[in-house]
Amino acid sequence: MHPGVLAPKGRNPAAAGQSEPLAIRLLLVTVVLCFLAVFLVVPLVSVFSQALAKGWEAYLASLYEPDTRIAIRLTLLTAAISVPLNLLFGIAAAWAIAKFDFPGKSLLVTLIDLPFSVSPVISGLIYVLLFGLQGWLGPWLSAHGIKIIFAVPGIVLATIFVTFPFVARELIPLMEAQGKEEEEAALVLGASGFTTFRRVTLPNIKWGLLYGVILSNARAMGEFGAVSVVSGHIRGATNTIPLQVEILYNDYNYAAAFAVASLLAFLAVVTLVAKSFVEWRIRENSSCG
Amino acid sequence: MARDKRIIFLALTMLILGMLASTGAFAGAELLNVSYDPTRELYQEFNAAFATYWKKKTGESMAVKQSHGGSGKQARAVIDGLEADVVTLALAYDIDVIADRARLLPENWQQRLPHNSSPYTSTIVFLVRKGNPKHIRDWNDLVRPGVSVITPNPKTSGGARWNFLAAWGYALKQNGGSDARAREFVTRLYRNVPVLDSGARGATNTFVQRGLGDVLLAWENEAFLAVNELGRDKFDIVVPSTSILAEPPVSVVDRVVDKKGSRRVAEAYLKYLYSPQGQEIAAKNYYRPRDKKIAARYAKVFPKVHLFTVDQLFGGWRKAQQRFFNDGGIFDQIYSPSR
Amino acid sequence: MPLLGGNAMKHSRRQNVIPGFGLSLGYTIFYLSLIVLIPLSSVVVKSASFSWGTYWSTVTAPREMASYRLTFGVALLAATINCVFGVLTAWVLARYRLPGKRIVDALVDLPFALPTAVAGITLATVYSGNGWIGRWLEPHGIKVAYTPLGILVAMTFIGLPFVVRTVQPVLADLEGELEEAAACLGANRWQIFSRVVFPQILPAILTGFALAFARAVGEYGSIIFIAGNMPMVSEVTPLLIITKLEQYDYPGATAIATVMLSVSFFVLLAINLLQKRSRRFAS
Numbered sequence: 001m002h003p004g005v006l007a008p009k010g011r012n013p014a015a016a017g018q019s020e021p022l023a024i025r026l027l028l029v030t031v032v033l034c035f036l037a038v039f040l041v042v043p044l045v046s047v048f049s050q051a052l053a054k055g056w057e058a059y060l061a062s063l064y065e066p067d068t069r070i071a072i073r074l075t076l077l078t079a080a081i082s083v084p085l086n087l088l089f090g091i092a093a094a095w096a097i098a099k100f101d102f103p104g105k106s107l108l109v110t111l112i113d114l115p116f117s118v119s120p121v122i123s124g125l126i127y128v129l130l131f132g133l134q135g136w137l138g139p140w141l142s143a144h145g146i147k148i149i150f151a152v153p154g155i156v157l158a159t160i161f162v163t164f165p166f167v168a169r170e171l172i173p174l175m176e177a178q179g180k181e182e183e184e185a186a187l188v189l190g191a192s193g194f195t196t197f198r199r200v201t202l203p204n205i206k207w208g209l210l211y212g213v214i215l216s217n218a219r220a221m222g223e224f225g226a227v228s229v230v231s232g233h234i235r236g237a238t239n240t241i242p243l244q245v246e247i248l249y250n251d252y253n254y255a256a257a258f259a260v261a262s263l264l265a266f267l268a269v270v271t272l273v274a275k276s277f278v279e280w281r282i283r284e285n286s287s288c289g
Numbered sequence: 290m291a292r293d294k295r296i297i298f299l300a301l302t303m304l305i306l307g308m309l310a311s312t313g314a315f316a317g318a319e320l321l322n323v324s325y326d327p328t329r330e331l332y333q334e335f336n337a338a339f340a341t342y343w344k345k346k347t348g349e350s351m352a353v354k355q356s357h358g359g360s361g362k363q364a365r366a367v368i369d370g371l372e373a374d375v376v377t378l379a380l381a382y383d384i385d386v387i388a389d390r391a392r393l394l395p396e397n398w399q400q401r402l403p404h405n406s407s408p409y410t411s412t413i414v415f416l417v418r419k420g421n422p423k424h425i426r427d428w429n430d431l432v433r434p435g436v437s438v439i440t441p442n443p444k445t446s447g448g449a450r451w452n453f454l455a456a457w458g459y460a461l462k463q464n465g466g467s468d469a470r471a472r473e474f475v476t477r478l479y480r481n482v483p484v485l486d487s488g489a490r491g492a493t494n495t496f497v498q499r500g501l502g503d504v505l506l507a508w509e510n511e512a513f514l515a516v517n518e519l520g521r522d523k524f525d526i527v528v529p530s531t532s533i534l535a536e537p538p539v540s541v542v543d544r545v546v547d548k549k550g551s552r553r554v555a556e557a558y559l560k561y562l563y564s565p566q567g568q569e570i571a572a573k574n575y576y577r578p579r580d581k582k583i584a585a586r587y588a589k590v591f592p593k594v595h596l597f598t599v600d601q602l603f604g605g606w607r608k609a610q611q612r613f614f615n616d617g618g619i620f621d622q623i624y625s626p627s628r
Numbered sequence: 629m630p631l632l633g634g635n636a637m638k639h640s641r642r643q644n645v646i647p648g649f650g651l652s653l654g655y656t657i658f659y660l661s662l663i664v665l666i667p668l669s670s671v672v673v674k675s676a677s678f679s680w681g682t683y684w685s686t687v688t689a690p691r692e693m694a695s696y697r698l699t700f701g702v703a704l705l706a707a708t709i710n711c712v713f714g715v716l717t718a719w720v721l722a723r724y725r726l727p728g729k730r731i732v733d734a735l736v737d738l739p740f741a742l743p744t745a746v747a748g749i750t751l752a753t754v755y756s757g758n759g760w761i762g763r764w765l766e767p768h769g770i771k772v773a774y775t776p777l778g779i780l781v782a783m784t785f786i787g788l789p790f791v792v793r794t795v796q797p798v799l800a801d802l803e804g805e806l807e808e809a810a811a812c813l814g815a816n817r818w819q820i821f822s823r824v825v826f827p828q829i830l831p832a833i834l835t836g837f838a839l840a841f842a843r844a845v846g847e848y849g850s851i852i853f854i855a856g857n858m859p860m861v862s863e864v865t866p867l868l869i870i871t872k873l874e875q876y877d878y879p880g881a882t883a884i885a886t887v888m889l890s891v892s893f894f895v896l897l898a899i900n901l902l903q904k905r906s907r908r909f910a911s
Contacts, residue, residue: 033732121848150372484858485856
């Protein structure tokens with residue numbers, strides 16, 4: 001979420017000559033960098049150093065191992081289903097909440113936030129209570145041969161649950177801040193509702209949208225606790241990447257475990273770099289035009 | 290507006306299709322063996338051997354899928370609908386619970402196969418740092434001040450329950466042993482425990498990777514595996530004078546095999562565990578075989594220990610679980626603040 | 629003028645020309661019920677198999693109380709730490725030119741993307757007595773891994789992105805005029821920050837704080853590896869739920885779950901109401 005993009009008026013107070021004395025600036029930067037180093041950089045470096053402890057060949061071999069490949073495929077499938085669904089929901093929810101006033105709005109926003117703060121232990125448990133053999137729907141599902149938990153649908157559901165609020169959470173403040181004058185103008189000029197959304201709203205929110213998608217995606221791929229409860233841990237079938245990491249680690253296969261883990265860390269870094277690049281391109285374009 | 294509706298409709302269809310499409314994607318003519326953590330290596334080898342045997346005997350090809358995890362967690366997954374054809378868990382109580390709670394198999398399941406349905410056994414031994422710097426020889430060395438003991442949490446780990454009962458049984462069998470003495474002994478032992486990991490493998494990792502603790506209470510097979518995989522030059526195995534006979538049981542899950550029509554192969558699979566080939570594989574993976582001939586051949590690997598069983602000392606797993614590990618049981622009392 | 633503006637706003641709201649209210653709200657509520665409300669209600673229903681007395685004694689047992697104190701206390705502390713350093717980080721990222729700023733910016737999201745189990749294993753590796761950081765702390769008598777301090781580290785780690793990510797865009801969006809005006813009127817930097825900037829970013833800080841807190845309270849995967857999990861000392865509430873499940877005590881587990889659920893719900897609700905008020909106040 002780079003300032004240059006979110007603040008289209010392009011005002012940089014540092015450049016405007018108002019800033020702290022150099023000493024304080026240096027101090028602040030040092031403190032921040034130290035904090036991030038201790039909490040982020042050291043753990044990250046540790047992941048990669050352990051992943052490469054046995055060399056590049058072992059690293060690549062452990063990523064090519066059949067069970068790991070299946071885990072990667074399952075994780076991608078899960079993200080591919082859950083992210084678009086939550087994207088659609090996020091847009092609908094933000095539209096309703098930001099553009100309209102109705103009683104109970106705070107309650108609705110809170111309920112949308114709720115999955116975020118529900119312990120992964122609970123978010124897995126609820127689907128077991130619902131779809132488990134001893135649960136509400138379990139006996140019926142079992143009689144009809146439908147598998148939800150301990151199979152892919154359960155993993156997808158749990159993932160949708162844990163990534164539920166992210167897109168909506170990104171969009172609501174953004175759309176609230178932008179108000180609705182532009183949309184109203186378009187509508188008065190005769191555009192249809194959908195055209196207004198596509199031509200007016202969407203360009204305004206696309207960066208928030210992208211950021212929400214990136215967050216959802218990262219979380220969808222990295223979720224461990226909830227998925228662990230509903231997965232059943234069947235090797236080569238219902239293990240996602242994070243579960244595969246745990247399995248490898250518990251098999252005393254430390255280098256391979258961290259190699260697979262580094263894949264997720266790497267994925268996160270790549271998406272974030274890509275995002276920065278896109279933002280930079282947009283700013284270049286706007287400054288030329 | 291019409292287009293809006295179409296999009297919503299599309300989204301719903303996607304949601305439903307996504308669920309249905311992925312349903313049963315992995316349903317095949319294979320067995321699912323739901324097991325506990327330390328048996329990974331054992332069943333990896335055994336499954337391959339059985340598939341070959343089965344192909345030769347019947348001409349059918351088959352494959353076994355594995356699921357591993359904490360024994361109690363695995364039992365709960367089966368209760369909640371994980372369709373295991375066979376369960377091979379750490380303790381009989383976990384299979385008892387499947388019978389009691391979900392009625393997926395008959396209550397007398399343990400009488401269906403020889404040796405209490407445990408084709409192989411194990412015991413609890415000590416893993417210490419190379420050269421045994423703290424001179425740990427037997428259970429009573431574990432309660433000395435300054436000795437740090439690593440064992441997982443018995444409330445979440447099956448292996449840890451064997452550890453707990455082994456320590457209790459040792460104290461009970463000493464001269465003048467009584468429940469009160471045993472309780473005092475075990476309380477002192479847990480005073481020396483700095484970390485309670487949630488599972489047996491987690492505890493091993495704490496001991497091996499983090500370098501925490503002087504001694505790890507472990508399954509015999511886990512101790513051998515740790516020494517072999519993680520360095521002969523780093524650890525020694527110490528076998529105590531007395532320990533518990535751990536009997537990890539196996540069973541077919543009747544409701545599942547009848548539904549899937551896999552009873553024949555599932556029963557053959559478990560029987561094969563008792564065959565000389567199966568026993569050999571168990572022994573190679575450091576499980577004590579039941580077969581006398583195979584046991585004799587591996588006598589050098591497995592030192593003689595005085596072993597007692599849960600049935601002898603504690604009247605079976607249901608009672609032991611109730612008395613020691615349920616909420617408010619003796620393990621909780623050890624940690625309750627009033628003491 | 630503000631008064632008039634307010635009236636005009638209200639008027640326009642009454643006859644909103646923007647379409648799709650029924651559709652978007654309907655879909656929102658439908659999807660919310662399907663994915664969140666119905667599944668969560670199963671927890672409440674299950675715990676309702678207890679009588680009120682049993683429920684109360686289950687959720688207030690000494691071990692549970694100790695775990696609440698630990699979980700909520702440490703989460704509060706972690707969220708506070710994240711507020712201080714989060715605002716600092718957001719400030720540096722939004723205001724200063726820094727070589728490699730993009731990398732730092734990207735790094736902030738790492739705790740979010742790293743699976744919690746990996747985070748836990750890694751933090752335990754780094755902060756245990758033989759780890760990269762732990763070996764420098766242990767000689768000074770500071771033990772991080774396998775103590776409540778380890779829980780603090782894990783909770784700080786996973787909550788780190790939230791304050792930064794909520795404060796950073798607001799900080800970047802702030803109008804420079806106000807600060808310029810304050811500077812012209814002779815305010816020093818600290819006064820400008822505390823009187824002009826801080827009130828404007830306060831709602832964002834509060835949101836970030838609540839998110840970091842709520843996330844930390846529910847965290848399980850990473851804490852389990854670094855906490856030590858000693859009863860009464862370093863046992864977090866989610867672990868107690870697992871322990872109850874392990875004994876097939878579903879009503880007990882769901883009873884504790886309802887406590888956690890209501891705490892998260894009320895924290896989030898309070899923050900949302902507070903934000904709404906501060907926004908009204910600001911306009």
